[in-house]
Amino acid sequence: MDSLAITDHGTFYGVVDFYSACLEANIKPIIGCEVYVAHNSRHEKNPSEKSPAHLVLLARDNTGYRNLMQLVTKAHVEGFYNRPRIDKGLLEEFGSGLVCLSGCPSAEVPRLLADGNYDGAVKAAGWYRELFGDGYFLELQQHEHVPQLGQINEGLLRLAQDTRLPLVATNDAHYVHQKQSNLQDIYICIQTNTTVRDEKRLRMEDDSYYIKSPQEMEELFAGLPANVTSEAMANTGVIADMCDVSLEFGQTHLPRYDTPGGMDADEYLAQVCEEGFRRRYPNASAEAVERLRYELEVIRYTRFANYFLVVWDIIKFVRQREILFGVRGSAAASVVLYCLGITDVDPLEYRLVFERFLNMERKEMPDIDMDFQDDRRDEVLHYVIDKYGNDRVAQIITFGTLGAKAALRDVGRALGMSYGDVDRIARMVPFKARNLEDALKGSTELQGAMDGNEAVRELVDRAQGLEGIVHHVSTHAAGVLIADEPLTETVPLQRPARATSPARC
Template sequence: MLQLVTRSHLEGFHYRPRIDKELLEQHRQGLICLSGCASAEVPTLLADGNYDAAREKVGWYRELFGQDYYLELQHHEHVPQLPAINESLIRLNKDTGIPLLVTNDAHYVRQREHQFQDVYICIQTGTNVHDEKRLRMEDSSYYIKSPAEMASLFPQFPQALDITGEVAQGCNVSLGFGQMHLPRYNTPNNEDADAYLERICWEGFRKRYGNNHEEARVRMEYELEVVKQTSFANYFLVVWDIISFVRQQEILFGVRGSAAASIVLYCLGITEIDPLEYRLVFERFLNFERKEMPDIDMDFQDDRRDEVLRYVIDRYGSDRVAQIITFGTMGPKAALRDVGRGLGMSYGDVDRVARMVPNRSRTLSDALAANPELKQTYESDPAMQNLVDNAQALEGIVHHVSTHAAGVLIADEPLTETVPLQRPARGDENSPVMMTQFSMDPVAKLGLLKMDFLGLTNLTILDRTIKLLDEERGIRIDLGRLGLDDEEAYELLGTGNTSDLFQLESAGMQRYIKELKPSNLGDIAAMIALYRPGPMEHIDRFIRSKHGREEVTYPHPSMKELLDETYGVIVYQDQAMGKKIPALMAEERDRFVAGAVAQGYTEMMGTEIFDLIEPFAGYAFNKAHSVSYGLISYWTAYFKTHYALEYMASVLNCRLDHADRYVASINECTRMGITIGLPDVNASGVLYTIDKTVDKSAGLGQLRVGLTAVKTIGEGAVNPIVAERTANGPYTSALAKAGAFDSLAPRAAVVGALDRIWAVAQQETRNRNSGQFGMFGNELDSNSGGTLLELVTKST
């Protein structure tokens, strides 16, 4: 079945997935086949009176499936051809001996859902319930009927009813939950994976710590033993292999989440955070009791993520690598708006109700409980009640599918042995990797190695900045060797001018980072963790305590060691709990308070501490993740401080397709004293470049707009222009001689006036840079000569 579903998508897709009989012959083992509803192949032949052709078809199916092929009787009053089809199926049963069974053509679960399905079809087909010609089921019989209901419809076929039950009992799919499907890393000379991992870890250890770091040595031995006991050596080696490739190709990367707490990963060169220095807890990532695979989530510069995917495909096999599907479901507001269209209601009425749904409400039930106005409208207006009832029935239904932004699977065998595959979702058609039809949680439960390969624009910005520095100024910077104690970078953070800095761009974050005035990476990490729903309410206290304006206190003296580095404030998820599972947290309140009392706390104290912890269940970051992201934030602050032109050029080049952020970055350049030179066929590159012809005495310098920043002009058009200019010098007359300005003035006159035109254009550029208006502004300079026609006239 997995093979058929996969190949129907990859090879037979035409508007919908399809298979042919040759494919069915190849993968028939273990399948049960029924003749189908009134629209299926055999019933259609019977409805058309082609009994002999139908008999030939059922003979083919019987030969293919043997005793696992059945003729299917159905009863739906509003399908006029069904009685005749059923009579012919009974005849086929007598003529061929193929057994009969009875089924109901079910399109929804319960009979009362008929009206909801009608509205849903309207949504899918772009019609509404008032359209008499719409596609619809004629009655409410298309649900899963009980055995008693089926028996009442087919009283003369008790044996067929029994066979239906036998077939249902015979349907069993075993997907192998709980098994591990780790890919095997091919070690040199087939060396044992644990031994090889240990050897390369100790090599990295000596580079990171030398030979005399006892604390690090003890931690390394412990972590290696945990990896060995949990049988994850191959997993670590696969990640090491990927990162080794990434380093060789000079692709910038980072690691998110609790993986940064591992000294093994640090010594393998997979992370750049020393877990001892930042007191990161390894057990948060992996421990002896953990059964599921730990997460090693990797970020890559987003313009080169596909290179990493291609490497993984080449290394481990295209049939063993896939991206993961994600299902977008109908939220409460979307459900209201879609249902409103399906019901043929006015936009204004629907919009009024949709606006009553609080943004934080995950369901319409939540919204009705949270907003009295919505509840009153629901109870007093039958039309609105019908709208909400239908929307409640449809919210949560899959609305669309897409490719998960980061999820990638790597397996030890062809993935179609475990999961069905399909082509990437719309918008990702050019991806080199197929996509699973199971989402993130099911593939994890199937024991497949699930990795996060996230494309991060800020890493692309850093990479382009580093390359610009090398190309333009001969400065080579290795992020791994960059110190984390640059005072000027921290001074920049303290001003709050953190636009275009990773994780620190929002107005609220700018305000808080200015008040905090961070002095080390730990402060940055703490603010990233605090600036989230739940922990956010503790920001002011954290800032006051850091600067000595409030005494540091602890919920209980026993929590001092845990909270001393964060001034008595719970900042990180790992200070509060093991894993962020909100449902489990809610269940643990009574146990927690009882345990606190058993440890000598009062019941009130236990409750207060739990109340401090509970908000972290849904939103808080773990410390390793915060430190990892804080490191990238620091790097962006460092480059914006010391290499502003190169950094902002890279920012603008990475935001050309994001209008709002692009405009904000242009405004930030202006605030910083960086001028923006207009596009110039003789000065602009493909992307933003540093204009070396401009004197920096009045500011930080000038960036020249790249030609691709001009709307509707792409790289395909720009690259030849820049290449020609580079090879043969500036453009001076080609367009004029080719007649490009013939509609404005005679060609000979324009060519004759070129010297004057260039002189005026250069003067206008100088005027613009000095703040004056000119030929391209709102008013003309009296010395400019005016329009092209006026310039030509003055030259003749």
């Protein structure tokens, strides 16, 4: 295949990794999201809104990509009710630059067809066509054990004929290879806190939810008229050609420090440093003078003056409020930071090398790692929010993944094994093992337990298959993002569960 699309449910979590992996493999990345659309307003929270309609949106261009970020953000920040929801008002506002697929059986048009409301489906499809123009497609799927899918497809074929809307053949994909369907089943059990022994558990009824080859897709839709299959298959390429998003990495969006009288940031940084220099080095040597001049020149060349001023401003606030703080790492090698009062170690006295912290060839931001008194961190965060704007400051998200022992414990619980048996196996994983492969190489006890017991072998095999997968998301304990423009221009945002604090990205 020469192109791939990602459409996570309601989130953008996988976009950057997916985009980078596609480029590395010389595959065209198509960025999208399967959004949830409220029946009425995203602001309504009532029982009828617990099952919003699905809809697939793909970015045609960078404008569409930015609009998708806006939609995902507003779905989480404004429309969250069981799931992150948008509504048709948001689609009208941020629909530019997007391709829209009618969606799976849980989407609006297929639901209307399943309910026998053909006129309603025609009206709904007409609304989407009016909004998305040539970027709206009716989506055909073929999965066994999906109630009313045959009726839905018949309705979609009739709808395409009556309205001349284009069809596209798709396959709902939740894993890469067909053989991974059992891992998906266990993963759902882990997420829903059930076991494979529970017949009423949430599950996918068959193993068809993998990435099918073009040949398999042709066979899947062989029962349709040849011209319909040909059009629906060809339109996957048409959509891929429509989409062209280019993400730029390596750019900085540093917040701008509000200098007195609109003074140039480099000039103001030099002025503040000169004042601090006189305090720190009352009997300055020629070496100290030259070192400060050199560092300021490097900072000017690398365009990080605003970064240094923002950190200086934060530390000034912290010192005024007598909040305990510390600065770690290579930042201690900077005379500029010493003169600004950010660090208290004289780098000249200890012969610390500034180039380890920042140099002319370095394009990445230098690390000024700061730790604040843990019971007063919120004071610092809210100062930054007040200073730079609520829409430009956010804590960052973190993804919790399954390590070796956690994978064994979670998979064992999903398989219905006893806690004692699973705990015994998990304890066999050596402390220094990076993963289960390392554990098997380093523990003859674990290898022996597998060789002598089929249940243990299944446990370890399944755990290896899910090892490293994202288990949960939460707010990072330390990372805070500050930008020079609203964050939704660069990243999507969301709020942590049951929180009223600023949106997190």
